[in-house]
Amino acid sequence: MERETAANQVASFELRKALESYDWSEIDNICTNNVGNLSDSDISLWVRSKYMLGDFSECYELCSTHFLDEGRKTTLESCRFMIRSAFKIGAEEMENSLNLFSENFPDDSEYMKFLMQSQYRNSEF
Numbered sequence: 421m422e423r424e425t426a427a428n429q430v431a432s433f434e435l436r437k438a439l440e441s442y443d444w445s446e447i448d449n450i451c452t453n454n455v456g457n458l459s460d461s462d463i464s465l466w467v468r469s470k471y472m473l474g475d476f477s478e479c480y481e482l483c484s485t486h487f488l489d490e491g492r493k494t495t496l497e498s499c500r501f502m503i504r505s506a507f508k509i510g511a512e513e514m515e516n517s518l519n520l521f522s523e524n525f526p527d528d529s530e531y532m533k534f535l536m537q538s539q540y541r542n543s544e545f
Contacts, residue, residue: 427457435462444469460492467501476505480513494524503534514538 431454438446451458451466458466463486470479483502486492499521506513518538521531 427454428459431457432459432462435465439465444472448473448475460495464495464497467498471501471505476508480505480509480517494520496525496528499525499528500530503530507534507537 431450434450435447438450447465447469451462451469454462463482467479467482467486470476470482479501483498483505486498499517503514503517503521506517514534515538518531518535521528521534525531
């Protein structure tokens with residue numbers, strides 16, 4: 421248990437240093453190497469790094485895996501990156517993301533924007 425806490429602290433410190441320089445590749449590396457020792461906020465940072473690196477499929481999958489499959493509380497930030505990634509990779513993912521977003525944050529402006537874009541793409545005026 422003590423070893424886990426130390427690993428969490430080290431990973432969090434390294435992540436903060438990488439974030440200061442906006443080193444998204446380093447953030448991705450740190451998180452990949454410490455996957456079992458990451459807090460929810462560390463995972464949120466990892467999600468953001470995947471998006472910033474253009475790894476939209478991995479970003480979407482990371483949101484799905486860590487925030488949905490594991491039963492963690494869905495955050496606004498995870499929904500935002502999930503839906504942004506979904507719009508880059510495909511219709512099925514886009515629909516899933518819209519549904520998740522509407523269930524959790526139906527009044528959010530970003531959700532409304534993506535909903536309008538989706539309806540426009542489908543000629544639903």
